[in-house]
Amino acid sequence: MDRLVPAAALFHSLADPVRLSIVQRLARGEARVVDLTRELGMAQSTVSKHLACLRGCELVDYRAEGRQSFYFIAVPELLDLLRSAEHLLAATDRAVALCPTYGTGGDARAGACGPEGADEVVRS
Numbered sequence: 001m002d003r004l005v006p007a008a009a010l011f012h013s014l015a016d017p018v019r020l021s022i023v024q025r026l027a028r029g030e031a032r033v034v035d036l037t038r039e040l041g042m043a044q045s046t047v048s049k050h051l052a053c054l055r056g057c058e059l060v061d062y063r064a065e066g067r068q069s070f071y072f073i074a075v076p077e078l079l080d081l082l083r084s085a086e087h088l089l090a091a092t093d094r095a096v097a098l099c100p101t102y103g104t105g106g107d108a109r110a111g112a113c114g115p116e117g118a119d120e121v122v123r124s
Helices: 002-014 017-026 033-040 044-056 078-093
Strands: 058-067 069-071
Touching: 002 017, 017 033, 017 044, 017 058, 017 069, 017 078, 033 044, 033 069, 033 078
Parallel strands: none
Antiparallel strands: 058 069
């Protein structure tokens, strides 16, 4: 089970919609924080916080040019993962959206994939 912890951490790092939107934007090319805030319609503090998380996971990095920082995807394999995720979503007809725990409008206490200790759905 311990060998799966890094994989779980990777998917958790991408599970936030804000971080995922930043990664998707950076997949098109590098950007400054000001570019990301304008294009994604988010506050500078929000973008900076999530960039720090993605940098901490070594998924995103930056290069300095004068007083500006340009952020980019640090590992090209992340782009492959995003493409694979899109293929998986298409193959399942985006069924994960119906998941009672992780889907849109889901209840975190319902379903077989709920957090540990949550009530399980019992079918008779």
